[in-house]
Amino acid sequence: MWSYALKRAGTTAVTLLAASIIIFAFIHIVPGDPIYVLLGDTATPDQIDALRHQLGLDQPIILQYLTWIGHVLEGNLGRSIFFQAPVLSVIADGAETSALLATMTMIWVTLIGVPIGMIAAVRHGTWLDQGLSGAAMLMASIPTFWVGLYLILIFAAWLGWFPSSGYPSIFEGGLVNLRYLVLPSLALAAPNAALILRLTRASMLDVSREDYVRTARAKGIRPWQVVVRHILRNALLAVVSAFGFTFAALLSEAVVTETVFALPGIGRLVVQSILRRDYPVIQGVILVIVVVYLLINLIVDLSYRLLDPRVELQ
Amino acid sequence: MLSVRDLTVSLGPETAPVDIVAGVSFELGKGEILGLVGESGCGKSMTSLAVMGLLPQPGPRIRAGRVLLEGCDVTQLQPWQRVVAGHGRMAMIFQEPMTSLNPVRRIGDQIAEAVRVHDRLSGPPAIDRARELLEQVRMPDPAMQLSAYPHQLSGGQRQRVMIAIALACRPQVLIADEPTTALDVTIQVQVLGLLRELCNRLDMAMLFITHDMGVIAQLADRVSVMYAGRIVETAGVEALFGRPRHHYTRGLMDCMPSRNSGARRLPTIAGQPPAPGTVGAGCVFASRCAAVRETCRTAAPPRAEVSQGHDVLCAFPLDGGEPR
């Protein structure tokens, strides 16, 4: 287990390193010299040279990369041009919203996707199964922002049950502020719950064809006991590994959802920074999201192995 | 004990069924070992799964026939339904010990689960009973193995666990579907020995399925030979090996290594068994039979009792006295 964990962590580190090169290169291939972006077109050549030197842009590219990565490891992601503040603190401001949104979404995804997927699998081949599978496919085909807009219309504008936009921190207004995240998380959960539903169903059907399920039936235990004790646990093992992918999809779709609901998260930060051409922030957010994504996948992968006793001895 | 009558298992639509098991009948007396032999794909597993109520769904289904356990009709009943109805004393072990145990649950749990159903025990007594069962199947260090996972055991040990699970049902009838085919020869001998001993000691009847005539010769009291979904000959083991009356049985015997001395290549029966659904009105073996005649192809052969307890499905059975 430990040697596997180390190996897996090593691969993650290598991937991260390669990704960091791409992210570093990003700022160098964006149109226009970042110097002009910083100083505007009215700068004198002297000012330009001075800033170029100050930022280390006159150094060889390799050295620039090493300096950059060194700063990143120290937690210094550069300064936001728009906010005139460290990128890391700008990102940290949005982290609470995004983390809570993602968590709440994952809770919906699990609560909706797994049980309904189970029902579809148990009723395999019936009208109920076909209806649920079809509904899941339909849900996966709906744009999240569209669902979001109609959720706002119905539950915020017409019924007034939930606020339509924004999110004041729970640290200031208490846990009741979570109600601001109910509609966005539901919109974000819809397509992902659909994917988890289909995956749960498919892996339960796969497992139910295994020989050991036949052995369990042969013992004379009841069908629901066969499902709970033999099919479900083994099938969920496969579902767990999909949670990492779901989380990744979620990080990206949150970009749109946060925009629709005007949530102060890092997703909306990306979109606004793109429109403002605030390149250091874009770069920083991409880096942070990639790190989070890779770490979550690492954790999911390792916990998957912990749940499966077969790897104990290896 | 177990009586199977005209069992027919079919695939495909109700209107155009394809029979993969066609009118199989056999009787299994108390403590008796009946061997069921036949080539791969002739329907042995389907017969046994149909008897147990374990046919895969969706898929083949029992279209006709009856299964009687101690005189009670258990046709179409799944194991749990049999248990509820009080006919739980029939168990089965399977061909693939590597995949027949749940990889993520401990051996003790998997045995105790069956104990709970059949002995209505729970908690520590169930685990005690599980350990006792592991002792019965000669598992080395049973107390330790209770907390092992299947991947920590060898193939032979896993098959012993499967037998222990079957014994938890306190079976009067045990169905063993090629239980040793996947094992090494030495392990195979040990497991066969164990099964025979258990049958004797627990006075348990066994339907033993294999395609190995040698194993049948050692183990069985009576033998049924299956071909293309039909039982073509049934006899006591001596009668069958001494005086086979069906042409197919005779062919199988000629293929046995012990019957062919020396360097000569093993003969095989020429041709292929017919695919399910392609058999016509006549004898299913007609396409490969050396003694085939015109009537064989047009009319189904009768089932004839050639001597006491010796049935043959052939219009022109071999003469018992014919020199071999």
Place this chain on the structure above:
Amino acid sequence: MSRDGAILWLKPFIARPIALLGLGILLGTILAATFAPWLAPYDPYAIDPSIRLTPPNALHWFGTDQFGRDTLSRVIHSARMALLIGSGVVMFALATGVPIGVLSALFPRLGHLLMRMVDVLMAFPSLLLALGLIVVLGPSVANAILAIGLGYMTTTTRIVYGLTLRLRMETYVEASRSMGAGTAWLIGKHILPNLVSPLLVQASFVFAFAQLGAASLDFLGLGAPPEIPSWGNMLAESRTFITRAPWLLFFPGMMIVATAFSLNLVGDALRDRLDPRFRQLFSEKG
């Protein structure tokens, strides 16, 4: 294609009425895109302030937008953009994914390197990758295709790689290789023909998800230029009128759903008739 061949291809659809529905919607979209100028009752660009935000009525079946433009006509014309983006993304994904995947599987050393690079690209969530690329290239239809396509290039490469490895191991390919068959011959004769059906499945799913990706980019104002009618642009423009004119967002949204859904249905039906060896490569992850 022979008649039997056509029947073979239609079989999964005939057996499943819902898949037939998918095929129908898809055909409808293609027809709408092709004959848009004839089908649309009005000029999609014609502005008429006197009929701003009218609800659906006999003259304007889907109502009008904030400039008094006919929603139905705009919805019909938008089908062109949907098909353009969808087929563009599919072609980009196939044109890059197939060669990279096949070569990676045939030349293990190169393949190892390339697949690691694919892994790195996969560490970027696909919409984020698209956004980053749009930043570098600037928003336009072609760049939207490229940006969305990049995300599906990786999954397509993975699938082609997996398929080719399997095909390569299969004995008949092994045999033809040992008889001195050239690599080009091997690819042309044994690998590509076997990739056709699985790639058709992949193409359906990519087409479906490209609709959603393009809609997201349009909605953020980073996709097709706002003057071009597209379902995503229509949603972005009328977003603020949702309480006053809820129907405005309904029809373009429904069209996105209908196209994505129908392609998913078609892909699903095609996957089920795929060789079981290949089917498992298309997991339920979409």
